[in-house]
Amino acid sequence: MDDTRLTLRLDFGANRSIGPGKVRLLEAIGRTGSISQAGRELGMSYRRAWLLVNDLNLCFQQAVVSAHPGGSQGGGAQLTKFGQKLVADYRAIENDAFSAVKSHLRDLESSLRPADPVAVEKPKKTSIRSRTR
Amino acid sequence: MDDTRLTLRLDFGANRSIGPGKVRLLEAIGRTGSISQAGRELGMSYRRAWLLVNDLNLCFQQAVVSAHPGGSQGGGAQLTKFGQKLVADYRAIENDAFSAVKSHLRDLESSLRPADPVAVEKPKKTSIRSRTR
Numbered sequence: 001m002d003d004t005r006l007t008l009r010l011d012f013g014a015n016r017s018i019g020p021g022k023v024r025l026l027e028a029i030g031r032t033g034s035i036s037q038a039g040r041e042l043g044m045s046y047r048r049a050w051l052l053v054n055d056l057n058l059c060f061q062q063a064v065v066s067a068h069p070g071g072s073q074g075g076g077a078q079l080t081k082f083g084q085k086l087v088a089d090y091r092a093i094e095n096d097a098f099s100a101v102k103s104h105l106r107d108l109e110s111s112l113r114p115a116d117p118v119a120v121e122k123p124k125k126t127s128i129r130s131r132t133r
Numbered sequence: 134m135d136d137t138r139l140t141l142r143l144d145f146g147a148n149r150s151i152g153p154g155k156v157r158l159l160e161a162i163g164r165t166g167s168i169s170q171a172g173r174e175l176g177m178s179y180r181r182a183w184l185l186v187n188d189l190n191l192c193f194q195q196a197v198v199s200a201h202p203g204g205s206q207g208g209g210a211q212l213t214k215f216g217q218k219l220v221a222d223y224r225a226i227e228n229d230a231f232s233a234v235k236s237h238l239r240d241l242e243s244s245l246r247p248a249d250p251v252a253v254e255k256p257k258k259t260s261i262r263s264r265t266r
Contacts, residue, residue: 003144003145003146004143004144004145004146005143005144006141006142006143006144006230007141007142007143007144008139008140008141008142008230009139009140009141009142010137010138010139010140010238010241011136011137011138011139011140012136012137012241012242012245013136013137013138013248014136014248016245016248058246059245059246060244060245060246061244061245061246062244082244086241086244089237089240089241092237093234093237093238093241096233096234096237097139097141097230097231097233097234098230099233100229100230100232100233100234101226101229101230101233104222104225104226104229105143105226107222108143108145108219108222108226109145111193111194111195111215111219112145112149112192112193112194113191113192113193113194115145115146115147115149
């Protein structure tokens with residue numbers, strides 16, 4: 001059961017939240033330097049991507065993305081220093097949460113039905129690995 | 134810190150997962166003794182609720198819900214012992230994860246923009262409590 005993954009969502013109340021979708025979007029913006037391209041990578045419209053970024057910019061005291069107008073799709077964009085810290089913090093929280101509940105997860109995994117007929121042959125003892133980030 | 138909530142989703146690979154939606158459904162089934170009524174409480178169709186229960190029953194070696202045929206909407210249902218344990222385990226995992234990342238969360242909270250005091254358009258269900266900074 002190497003591939004058990006834990007994903008978390010944080011709700012700060014009053015419709016302010018951060019979860020895997022927004023974080024993946026931020027990571028893609030950091031990688032591509034573009035909100036529209038990041039959105040495309042994740043299969044979302046520019047409008048949807050922009051709204052998520054806007055949500056985040058309004059959620060925190062500091063902006064997470066700085067966008068530069070220009071180009072038919074909204075120009076370039078980059079993570080601010082705070083945006084980079086936010087992504088790193090979220091991933092650290094995810095890792096810490098995962099570490100904290102590993103023994104619980106191992107317990108749950110032992111209750112799983114084998115994924116497919118072939119998996120019946122696999123040894124029951126399982127190891128938990130955090131996914132590559 | 135008062136308002137911040139952590140929600141988690143566990144993916145075991147091969148389309149097997151458990152998260153807040155399935156767990157709330159199980160809790161509602163435990164409470165109502167009925168898949169259809171539990172689904173209604175959560176605003177989902179009987180079909181949707183049944184499919185989620187079926188997913189879970191196929192995910193683990195033991196069934197999580199035992200359903201008794203009868204009635205136009207599928208008769209009664211109850212959590213199995215394993216189903217009760219699964220819900221308790223999930224909630225314990227959530228609690229442990231939350232405890233493990235509390236200081237991270239406090240840090241993030243200090244970066245939040247104060248919730249908009251001028252949200253007069255919508256009636257608020259809950260008052261906004263002051264946060265620990």
